[in-house]
Amino acid sequence: MPALLLLATLHGMNRLLFGDNLKWLRDRNIFPDSSVDLVYLDPPFNSNATYNVLFKEASGEASQAQFHAFTDTWEWTADVDATYAEFVDNCPNASVVELVEALKKFLKTSPMMAYLAMMAPRLVELHRVLKPTGSLYLHCDPTASHYLRLILDSIFAAKNFRNEIIWKRANAHNDPKKFGRISDSIFYYGKSDEVVWNPQHTQYREGYYESHFKLDKDGRYFRTVPLDAPRHGSGSPALLYEWHGKKPAASRTWAVRREIMEQYEREGCICYTKTGTPTLLQYADEMPGVPLQNIWTDIPPVNPQAKERLGYPTQKPVALLERILLASTNPGDLVLDPFCGCGTTVHAAQKLGRQWIGIDITYLAINLIKRRLRDAFGEDAQFEELGNPTDIGGARRLAEQDKFQFQHWALSLVGARPLREGDGKGADRGVDGLLYFYEGKDDRAKLIVQVKGGGNVSAKDIRDLLGTVENQKAMGGVLITLEAPTKPMVRESIGAGRYKTKLYQKEYPKIQILTVEGILNGTERLEAPPQANPFAKAEREAKQQKQEEML
Numbered sequence: 385m386p387a388l389l390l391l392a393t394l395h396g397m398n399r400l401l402f403g404d405n406l407k408w409l410r411d412r413n414i415f416p417d418s419s420v421d422l423v424y425l426d427p428p429f430n431s432n433a434t435y436n437v438l439f440k441e442a443s444g445e446a447s448q449a450q451f452h453a454f455t456d457t458w459e460w461t462a463d464v465d466a467t468y469a470e471f472v473d474n475c476p477n478a479s480v481v482e483l484v485e486a487l488k489k490f491l492k493t494s495p496m497m498a499y500l501a502m503m504a505p506r507l508v509e510l511h512r513v514l515k516p517t518g519s520l521y522l523h524c525d526p527t528a529s530h531y532l533r534l535i536l537d538s539i540f541a542a543k544n545f546r547n548e549i550i551w552k553r554a555n556a557h558n559d560p561k562k563f564g565r566i567s568d569s570i571f572y573y574g575k576s577d578e579v580v581w582n583p584q585h586t587q588y589r590e591g592y593y594e595s596h597f598k599l600d601k602d603g604r605y606f607r608t609v610p611l612d613a614p615r616h617g618s619g620s621p622a623l624l625y626e627w628h629g630k631k632p633a634a635s636r637t638w639a640v641r642r643e644i645m646e647q648y649e650r651e652g653c654i655c656y657t658k659t660g661t662p663t664l665l666q667y668a669d670e671m672p673g674v675p676l677q678n679i680w681t682d683i684p685p686v687n688p689q690a691k692e693r694l695g696y697p698t699q700k701p702v703a704l705l706e707r708i709l710l711a712s713t714n715p716g717d718l719v720l721d722p723f724c725g726c727g728t729t730v731h732a733a734q735k736l737g738r739q740w741i742g743i744d745i746t747y748l749a750i751n752l753i754k755r756r757l758r759d760a761f762g763e764d765a766q767f768e769e770l771g772n773p774t775d776i777g778g779a780r781r782l783a784e785q786d787k788f789q790f791q792h793w794a795l796s797l798v799g800a801r802p803l804r805e806g807d808g809k810g811a812d813r814g815v816d817g818l819l820y821f822y823e824g825k826d827d828r829a830k831l832i833v834q835v836k837g838g839g840n841v842s843a844k845d846i847r848d849l850l851g852t853v854e855n856q857k858a859m860g861g862v863l864i865t866l867e868a869p870t871k872p873m874v875r876e877s878i879g880a881g882r883y884k885t886k887l888y889q890k891e892y893p894k895i896q897i898l899t900v901e902g903i904l905n906g907t908e909r910l911e912a913p914p915q916a917n918p919f920a921k922a923e924r925e926a927k928q929q930k931q932e933e934m935l
């Protein structure tokens with residue numbers, strides 16, 4: 385099959401899903417049983433914090449302007465109560481139900497129990513969708529890790545727990561009256577013994593070659609290691625054969641079976657001691673390195689200066705996800721991140737030629753991922769988007785369900801940046817989002833964007849928007865509305881006139897009305913000068929040739 389066709393086939397499953405992951409995971413058309421090779425999840429940790437997105441300023445620096453991305457505080461509400469009751473009544477896995485009920489007796493209706501009631505049904509579904517050869521990696525911290533481990537044991541069976549990976553995510557913390565907390569835990573479970581496993585290695589420490597190897601006449605580091613090993617019990621008969629007239633010494637066996645010994649001999653890797661005992665000749669430059677252990681201190685977090693930083697809170701480094709994916713998947717496998725944030729897993733999967741599905745409940749995250757993929761991979765990143773409105777009916781449903789997410793989605797239709805948390809009040813009243821363009825090197829102009837998701841739009845809204853544009857010293861304003869504008873609104877917007885840009889010497893409408901329907905069906909589009917990107921830009925990844933080589 386030609387490489388490009390093969391790649392297109394590989395990307396066939398790539399999907400970005402907007403909405404609650406439990407709803408998506410229970411959709412068996414999207415997630416049949418045993419369909420996913422690897423799940424990585426980095427859910428909220430029950431940290432009792434609110435996480436904000438940092439935007440980028442014109443200078444490239446992080447802006448003080450922050451936008452609320454997601455909240456990690458939990459409460460036992462009527463909704464949680466209903467989810468819990470539905471779970472204990474219907475979950476087919478009796479052991480996890482018993483455990484969750486026992487936890488409820490102990491934790492009562494505490495915030496921790498509300499958090500666990502959210503996690504348990506999702507973990508049950510994630511186990512269902514994994515293939516028998518699949519693996520799950522749950523990223524968490526000590527706040528809830530002890531409870532999550534119990535729940536995972538009850539779902540996967542304790543024998544399928546494989547590792548707790550300790551990831552050092554900071555250098556030092558000054559935590560009062562305790563040791564600095566600088567690590568996260570990543571629980572690694574297999575669905576069965578048959579998991580995909582590709583051993584990973586790290587480099588030898590400095591000075592290791594000098595202390596453990598000798599130099600040969602060609603300047604290569606080498607060593608010899610015994611080809612016999614201690615005998616356990618009576619020893620495996622497959623390891624007790626005669627080799628060049630010699631049997632292993634008493635209480636020892638050969639270290640490898642005869643076929644391997646023969647292979648070593650063919651490859652010229654066996655040296656014999658003066659007494660005729662075989663040893664294996666190893667060259668340092670042919671060895672893969674130290675097998676990776678479960679404490680990872682070599683992958684730095686995404687710090688404020690990091691090139692890959694996108695401003696999304698809790699963003700994980702791509703290197704961390706690459707390591708996990710390389711160990712537990714093969715090219716073409718399907719990777720799922722049900723709490724995908726700004727898309728680190730999706731990025732790593734795309735880079736390594738794996739198929740991927742990312743789910744996030746906020747449109748802000750979905751929008752960031754789309755930009756990230758476009759910036760890093762261009763046309764190579766092909767994927768299907770589900771859950772976001774594609775027609776006016778869908779837009780209306782989103783506006784009814786969640787005004788806030790509707791606003792984010794509508795702003796993304798024109799590439800606007802949502803206004804910072806707490807704004808839309810005081811001086812910024814009436815501003816939902818901003819668009820920027822440059823009039824000169826340090827001369828950034830702005831357009832005010834307002835979103836109307838309900839009925840009752842009128843000419844007063846246009847007058848108010850014009851007033852805000854003038855108060856804010858903006859060049860113009862854009863009203864995105866779900867309902868068609870009335871004739872007086874259109875008259876009012878035409879009456880507002882046009883503005884002329886210094887740099888482009890072009891005129892644009894001072895107030896522009898765009899309907900959601902018109903934007904979606906392509907009959908209306910923003911008339912404005914080329915915009916400055918308010919989001920941090922992901923670095924371009926090298927062309928995806930590597931994937932073809934790997935296949």
Ligand SMILES: C[S@@+](CC[C@H](N)C(=O)[O-])C[C@H]1O[C@@H](n2cnc3c(N)ncnc32)[C@H](O)[C@@H]1O
Binds near residue numbers: 453454
């Ligand atoms: C800790 S962040 C993940 C960060 C991610 N690993 C990265 O590198 O960007 C958790 C994400 O889960 C999302 N989230 C929370 N509850 C969710 C739910 N029920 N369904 C889908 N996404 C959810 C939040 O919006 C947030 O983006």
